[in-house]
Amino acid sequence: MGSSRVWRATTLSTLWETRRLTDENRKVVSRVASGEKEALEEIYANHGRALYGYLLTLTPDHQLAEEILQDTMLAVWNSASTYGGRSSVRGWLFGVARRQAHNTLRKRRLEPYGSEELDSVASPDPEPAEALALDFDREELIEGMQRLAPIHREVLDLVFFHGLSYGETADALGLPVGTVRSRLSNAKRGLRSLLDPPEEMEG
């Protein structure tokens, strides 16, 4: 009972927050929609680096990430009028970038994720009893992070580096908020298993 109330409250709060961010940023997108070049430059100045970093979590190829970034800005220019203001501008931008990345990678037969089933591995409501004691040092963690599956790296990047809320992350990834939650804990678990393979089980 208590938990469902909290879940609902969280959904409301992310809705509220999305509304607030949207009001601040909607104008710049509608300026792009009306063909204002400076508005696109503004979006790039504010989000270009973040989008590039995000794309690099999807492909290690810098050249390719740059191409996808260009495609993303082009898509923003061409489809700004389709931005309905439902999601925050950031969520929308990451969503555009993600779609561009998928299209490009699929065209080149490079699978960005390859493992959508990673989502279904863990239970949606993990108990802290199986809390991952990540007692590894910083460099070990960073090294593990670089090997992490893009689908996991992506969600961690959006939430912890770009500071997106669950709602915005859901918008960006085109997922329900609940899946964002479970994907986050799957990502942590994925990181742990990369660093600490369950040898005993196999031995």
Place this chain on the structure above:
Amino acid sequence: MRSMKPGHVADLLPAYLNGTLADREKRWVAQHLARCAECRAELASWEAVREATRETSKRLPAPPARVMANVWSQIERDEEETGLLPLGSRVALAWQLLLGQLPLVRKEIWIASPLTIAVGCIVGMMTAEPAASGLLLAVLAPVVAAVGVAFVYGPENDPSLEVALSTPTPPRLILMARLTLVYGYDLVLALVATGLLATVKGGLDVWPLISLWVVPMLFLSALSLLLSLTWGTTAAMLATIALWTTKVVYAAGSPETFSSTTGGLGLVEAFWGTNTVLLPLAVVLITVALLRVPSQERLG
């Protein structure tokens, strides 16, 4: 006290850490953490993940400086090909253009116009003489539209005009889109008001009422558009209001305006007995106004 299974805050911890929880959930999680060692351990592991994520993402390079230059040259190449679009896409583009211009039109127009029209409508409803009930509406509607149109374009109304002129959307298209929005809005308002008036007054025909204002509205708006492009919004507003006032005062001064027994059509004659001249004149004015604005993008 509701039972709080530890598992229920675990999902909120990443949002708790990045500060995107609402105050209420933040408090709830904090309270829970104070009591639950398991969740504190979980939080610690999330903190480690957060630091590793940030550090990894921070180490990613910035995009090369050439990105936007490439984007602009690609956009220019694309623009050159859009001339060959099929009709369906053109309609869709026109619709997008209208929607895109919507937020850039002065917001006062959306409020001031209906208020003014409403005054004309209400006064008309309270006028006892049926033939005279449409008068104020007929006087106000053209002015409302003309004033609105005066604000459609021009540096004082559009802080981003300089930039807009250097965009791939041709200025002429922008002008047409905004004109359509503002004039269309005022036209619909006046039509609705006239319909209301005719309904309330019962015995009135709608068409004579509409014909009281419809052509003067178009003419005055066209004039206002051209004047605002030439001398600016204020000049256009003052000139059209002055012209219209003169005309109204002159019409009011002639006795047949109020003694008219032929109803609305007689009033049209009294107001501006030259609809056949006004209509083509309005078309000419609009054409000249559109020709004054460059049809192609002005780069740089």
